[in-house]
Amino acid sequence: xxxxxxxxxxxxxxxxxxxxxxxxxxxxxxxxxxxxxxxxxxxxxxxxxxxxxxxxxxxxxxxxxxxxxxxxxxxxxxxxxxxxxxxxxxxxxxxxxxxxxxxxxxxxxxxxxxxxxxxxxxxxxxxxxxxxxxxxxxxxxxxxxxxxxxxxxxxxxxxxxxxxxxxxxxxxxxxxxxxxxxxxxxxxxxxxxxxxxxxxxxxxxxxxxxxxxxxxxxxxxxxxxxxxxxxxxxxxxxxxxxxxxxxxxxxxxxxxxxxxxxxxxxxxxxxxxxxxxxxxxxxxxxxxxxxxxxxxxxxxxxxxxxxxxxxxxxxxxxxxxxxxxxxxxxxxxxxxxxxxxxxxxxxxxxxxxxxxxxxxxxxxxxxxxxxxxxxxxxxxxxxxxxxxxxxxxxxxxxxxxxxxxxx
Amino acid sequence: xxxxxxxxxxxxxxxxxxxxxxxxxxxxxxxxxxxxxxxxxxxxxxxxxxxxxxxxxxxxxxxxxxxxxxxxxxxxxxxxxxxxxxxxxxxxxxxxxxxxxxxxxxxxxxxxxxxxxxxxxxxxxxxxxxxxxxxxxxxxxxxxxxxxxxxxxxxxxxxxxxxxxxxxxxxxxxxxxxxxxxxxxxxxxxxxxxxxxxxxxxxxxxxxxxxxxxxxxxxxxxxxxxxxxxxxxxxxxxxxxxxxxxxxxxxxxxxxxxxxxxxxxxxxxxxxxxxxxxxxxxxxxxxxxxxxxxxxxxxxxxxxxxxxxxxxxxxxxxxxxxxxxxxxxxxxxxxxxxxxxxxxxxxxxxxxxxxxxxxxxxxxxxxxxxxxxxxxxxxxxxxxxxxxxxxxxxxxxxxxxxxxxxx
Numbered sequence: 001x002x003x004x005x006x007x008x009x010x011x012x013x014x015x016x017x018x019x020x021x022x023x024x025x026x027x028x029x030x031x032x033x034x035x036x037x038x039x040x041x042x043x044x045x046x047x048x049x050x051x052x053x054x055x056x057x058x059x060x061x062x063x064x065x066x067x068x069x070x071x072x073x074x075x076x077x078x079x080x081x082x083x084x085x086x087x088x089x090x091x092x093x094x095x096x097x098x099x100x101x102x103x104x105x106x107x108x109x110x111x112x113x114x115x116x117x118x119x120x121x122x123x124x125x126x127x128x129x130x131x132x133x134x135x136x137x138x139x140x141x142x143x144x145x146x147x148x149x150x151x152x153x154x155x156x157x158x159x160x161x162x163x164x165x166x167x168x169x170x171x172x173x174x175x176x177x178x179x180x181x182x183x184x185x186x187x188x189x190x191x192x193x194x195x196x197x198x199x200x201x202x203x204x205x206x207x208x209x210x211x212x213x214x215x216x217x218x219x220x221x222x223x224x225x226x227x228x229x230x231x232x233x234x235x236x237x238x239x240x241x242x243x244x245x246x247x248x249x250x251x252x253x254x255x256x257x258x259x260x261x262x263x264x265x266x267x268x269x270x271x272x273x274x275x276x277x278x279x280x281x282x283x284x285x286x287x288x289x290x291x292x293x294x295x296x297x298x299x300x301x302x303x304x305x306x307x308x309x310x311x312x313x314x315x316x317x318x319x320x321x322x323x324x325x326x327x328x329x330x331x332x333x334x335x336x337x338x339x340x341x342x343x344x345x346x347x348x349x350x351x352x353x354x355x356x357x358x359x360x361x362x363x364x365x366x367x368x369x370x371x372x373x374x375x376x377x378x379x380x381x382x383x384x385x386x387x388x389x390x391x392x393x394x395x396x397x398x399x400x401x402x403x404x405x406x407x
Numbered sequence: 408x409x410x411x412x413x414x415x416x417x418x419x420x421x422x423x424x425x426x427x428x429x430x431x432x433x434x435x436x437x438x439x440x441x442x443x444x445x446x447x448x449x450x451x452x453x454x455x456x457x458x459x460x461x462x463x464x465x466x467x468x469x470x471x472x473x474x475x476x477x478x479x480x481x482x483x484x485x486x487x488x489x490x491x492x493x494x495x496x497x498x499x500x501x502x503x504x505x506x507x508x509x510x511x512x513x514x515x516x517x518x519x520x521x522x523x524x525x526x527x528x529x530x531x532x533x534x535x536x537x538x539x540x541x542x543x544x545x546x547x548x549x550x551x552x553x554x555x556x557x558x559x560x561x562x563x564x565x566x567x568x569x570x571x572x573x574x575x576x577x578x579x580x581x582x583x584x585x586x587x588x589x590x591x592x593x594x595x596x597x598x599x600x601x602x603x604x605x606x607x608x609x610x611x612x613x614x615x616x617x618x619x620x621x622x623x624x625x626x627x628x629x630x631x632x633x634x635x636x637x638x639x640x641x642x643x644x645x646x647x648x649x650x651x652x653x654x655x656x657x658x659x660x661x662x663x664x665x666x667x668x669x670x671x672x673x674x675x676x677x678x679x680x681x682x683x684x685x686x687x688x689x690x691x692x693x694x695x696x697x698x699x700x701x702x703x704x705x706x707x708x709x710x711x712x713x714x715x716x717x718x719x720x721x722x723x724x725x726x727x728x729x730x731x732x733x734x735x736x737x738x739x740x741x742x743x744x745x746x747x748x749x750x751x752x753x754x755x756x757x758x759x760x761x762x763x764x765x766x767x768x769x770x771x772x773x774x775x776x777x778x779x780x781x782x783x784x785x786x787x788x789x790x791x792x793x794x795x796x797x798x799x800x801x802x803x804x805x806x807x808x809x810x811x812x813x814x
Binding site: 016017019020050053054056057058060061062064065066068069072075076078079081082083084086087093094096098099143144145304 | 423426427451457460461463464465467468469471472473475476478479482483485486489490493494499500501503505506550552553772
């Protein structure tokens with residue numbers, strides 16, 4: 001008998017039949033004697049539909065009021081699940097963000113959780129109630145409704161797990177867990193049994209869209225073990241845990257791929273202090289997020305400066321870059337949105353040399369030209385021409401023997 | 408410069424264009440220097456859609472959770488209007504039931520307002536904010552969401568008007584006010600300029616569906632003058648005020664008609680103490696609301712007992728009546744759903760005799776047979792055969808010269 005938090009994503013509650021399915025899963029957990037808190041997303045598509053309505057009224061909807069609008073999505077699913085559970089004679093009680101005392105800052109649309117007053121949730125649990133919390137939402141200290149950003153229900157679930165010291169936090173999604181590569185690209189991709197928070201963070205930020213990054217940070221900070229699994233079957237998924245709790249530390253745990261970036265290079269930039277700030281400040285001011293930055297010293301006091309931006313911001317970033325190039329006397333601006341970034345990730349590579357060499361050789365053997373390289377402590381990323389993306393993922397998956405079953 | 412509460416019903420906010428229309432009206436009022444609180448219903452059809460979803464899950468949805476679900480409808484329109492006003496550069500702020508401190512009892516689905524802590528509304532008004540309140544909803548003393556029943560937004564608006572001592576409470580609807588008769592039946596029907604609360608209560612309960620009855624009771628209790636008008640044009644509507652404030656007290660103000668009732672008669676009931684209770688208790692226990700009750704003494708210690716019930720409950724009431732008739736030795740049960748109740752209403756008839764006689768003569772002149780009669784201090788109702796309903800309304804409208812323009 002334990003205290004379990006279960007979070008169900010939008011596809012798991014996308015219609016009344018699926019809500020019934022969730023109710024049956026929750027009831028089963030309750031019947032085994034567990035206490036249970038359920039955290040829900042909005043039905044798939046509902047949040048987008050609400051944003052669309054607001055955008056029909058104005059291109060820049062007021063952020064406070066947009067949050068009031070968006071919060072209705074999770075309010076609906078929470079009420080519908082509680083109604084279903086009650087109709088099955090289970091004592092269920094829905095709580096909205098403010099009722100669950102999820103206190104956030106006032107950054108509407110992307111609020112951070114400051115504190116969770118777990119009193120009401122705990123009181124209901126002690127009466128053996130099933131508590132159904134509307135995910136994605138909280139309130140600030142003035143009682144204004146806030147939302148936590150895309151995928152925020154993951155963070156709601158993790159934060160509540162931390163606040164009530166849950167024994168487990170189960171994240172139900174439409175995929176069965178975290179895979180060594182995207183199964184749609186790499187048919188040999190294998191579900192990972194255990195992965196550590198650090199690896200998961202690199203995976204999440206590199207395009208494995210299963211978990212909101214912030215929820216993983218939160219889980220790491222408060223040491224909440226996550227269990228990512230499917231709501232459509234009974235299979236075990238992936239445990240996301242502390243590095244110490246990963247028994248077998250693989251050198252490489254997974255291969256990811258991101259095709260939504262574009263590259264910009266300023267050629268023959270004067271190699272002087274302050275130049276980088278001159279280049280990147282106007283781009284940041286335009287709200288464009290820069291991912292990789294690469295600079296090699298060249299001869300004659302000049303250097304090439306290369307960086308990547310989201311593909312959607314490519315044209316705007318290119319315009320700004322041309323203006324800057326003029327100001328700082330760079331000779332040329334090159335741009336290319338036809339790129340992909342493939343990465344290998346593994347906490348084990350901290351203690352193993354040769355991972356990079358193996359990666360580069362494997363790509364070379366397929367005649368895939370590496371155009372840019374960056375690394376972190378547990379990740380190596382190469383930018384290649386986009387059309388080779390899938391080939392590169394499969395090649396690296398094989399090279400690091402990721403499809404091998406664990407012993 | 409005053410403090411105005413404006414309530415817009417579901418048809419006035421049924422799509423984004425109409426919400427823009429409401430925003431323009433609100434902005435105009437604000438620009439004239441008034442302070443303004445807007446109370447909104449859900450978009451037309453939304454509440455029914457949500458109830459339908461809950462009913463697909465179970466025939467008897469949990470009432471607490473149903474209120475959580477239904478409250479999203481008004482939350483959406485409040486947010487959408489605030490977004491529209493903000494996009495027009497007006498300082499708008501939405502408040503949900505609990506944020507507007509609308510404290511109710513815990514009768515989910517049909518809660519009564521106990522108190523409104525007007526502090527937050529007043530504070531926002533003092534900063535020249537336009538306050539947009541989600542109607543129909545409140546919260547109990549534990550912070551649970553409650554709703555006020557069908558048409559509850561009217562009551563929200565009136566209660567807020569009372570709490571903040573508004574100078575006017577304007578109820579915007581898709582009809583232009585209160586009419587001397589249903590304009591769909593009686594082409595000569597005329598909009599009433601001023602009507603008193605008592606008359607409005609009789610009108611509302613007899614089928615003029617413009618205002619929730621409870622909102623009129625509330626307005627009467629707290630002396631809130633209501634202005635019922637259309638959101639689609641600039642015409643003046645109907646003022647609902649204290650009897651003293653109705654200058655010209657017409658003997659008859661309006662004619663109403665209700666075709667949704669059915670009649671049941673128990674014949675030759677023993678005329679003994681306790682018989683009425685024996686008849687009506689089981690019907691009340693079945694949740695059936697009885698409207699008229701008529702009893703005439705007959706000779707031989709026996710009487711006929713006639714009453715009317717809503718048409719939808721007719722069959723069930725008939726079954727119960729047959730059972731009771733057996734128990735109390737009544738000789739016969741007669742039933743008839745083919746009836747209509749036409750009424751003339753007017754606070755002036757308190758001081759005028761001859762209204763009843765004029766009504767009966769007018770109906771007789773058209774060969775309309777009167778089957779039942781009941782009266783209140785300001786109303787006379789006759790039950791007739793349903794097919795004569797429209798004819799009766801037009802006849803009475805003419806008989807009391809209701810189409811005459813006021814001098």
